[in-house]
Amino acid sequence: MGWRDVATNGRWRLAGHGRPLPDAFRAPVRGLRGLEIGGPSAVFGTGGRYPVYPSLSACDGVQWRASTAWHDLDEQEPYAPEGAASGHFYVADGGTLDGLPDSAWDVVLSSHVIEHFANPLRALQAWRRVLVDRGWVVLVAPHMSGTFDHRRPATTLDHLIADFAAGTAEDDLTHLEETLALHDRARDADALTPEEWAEARGDNLNTRLLHHHVFDGERLLLMLDEAQLKIEQVAVRHPHDIFVLARFAAEEEHPDNTAVLRKDAPWRRKSPFSIDRPR
Template sequence: MKMPETLKRLLKKIVTAEQYSRFTSMLAPNVRAKSFKFCRQFLKGKNGFEVGGPSSIFSSAGMMPLYPIVARIDNCNFSHSTTWEGDLAEGLNYHFDLHRPPGFQYIREATDLKGIESDQYDFVLSSHNIEHLANPLCALREWQRIIKPDGLLILVVPHKEGTFDHRRPITPLMHIIDDYEKGRDETDLTHLKEVLDLHDLDRDTGSASYDEFRMRSFSNFENRCIHHHVFNTEAVIDLLDNADFELLMIEPMLPCHIIAIARKTAKGKYFDNAWLKVASAAFRRLSPFVGDRRKSLDSN
């Protein structure tokens, strides 16, 4: 079923990007990310770990329907009660798919997966989560720790142009490196003023008013709703490259997604992500987002 353009524009004004994605997935269940076809061969029947979630994008009706093809997924969330999942309890109760046995639910910070063995999982999933983390490099290095050598990271990040962050500047990689080197944690409110000044409330149904949004933002340690950092596709590539992941595929998709498939290479194995850093990289030409395409156009 094709959605009329007028309805698309209306929905984008009144619902969040995640709600829009869920709604369009239900209307068009056959729409699949190209990266799904690429990575399914590596993940079918495998055991993984998800940070945040469960995520609609990985469900049977989503753009990356990985839940139905894997064997098992364990999970971590930061609290026993979250804005997105409600009440949670640690134990064998992570229900990610009706036709799969539940995985183990951990209550952990994404940057500190204590008690979880290194090199344990075939893959790690994370959708629309890393922007909520004050120290994304620390998180990526911790996720890398629990992935087996040659295992995959499937990372979905919101593109600023499709979200309430569209007025905010892209976060420089050097800022994220500084967060890592200074050991910033989730009490950090470095970006609070920028968020309060530039967040587009018309695209965020999570707050009924600016005052409510302001109160929610000041209580971020409890609710984790703030987007600390803002990304376009190039910024995601730079982040994963700095975290020593080998990038296998990058796919910007409407309404607001950057899908990255990356590999934890075996120790001592050489890789080079330079093919994605040139102005002629295919993702720039194919991206639905103007900012991604601009560098490609400028080089012609």
């Protein structure tokens, strides 16, 4: 880590970016039953920046398979994100949740997963199905400017809508060539050779390593707005996270997210990334 990185880290730590999010991000889901997509996630733990696990009455988990590049879980064991049994562990695709019951959870939580879905609007629709009416979503997504995706173009809402309309599935490799060309491996911690790295992403149906889509703050919020989510809280934190608490609107209602989508919205002024800030 060079001196510029040290200085940048220090600047944003002094600005509070290393501290847990305010209670307003957690209070609405306190005592509720959660379903985590793609966990466990340290960010949601007691010492994390979005410590929501301790607030929930219980938390079930779902992974597309028990053993992944990130976790090695056991289908026969309970879901235990902080070591103690919290709920049931399901093996199902987090983008469709096939086989999971309707209206069974109060809140869906997910960290650094939404970018791995080829069809995130379809995923959000599936999450809505398993939630109670006006259920909550606790979402953490990587900000493109702080990750190895910083050279890639941000995904537009039109592109996401087209994927949804086309029924794009997880075997889609539309973004593979872009990833191979623009991914900044200097910011990637894996130890694979270039050939191994490219092969793993080309086999994405069996690895799920590919970031199909990349987001800045605005584009993530536009996607959530399109999915009929009322965005209650949002914060962008150094080094690379967008934190959102949102709630699905009633079936025939479109939420008013004007306040968070404005060019002078407070979250923009506090973002560490120039692409978010008012110009």
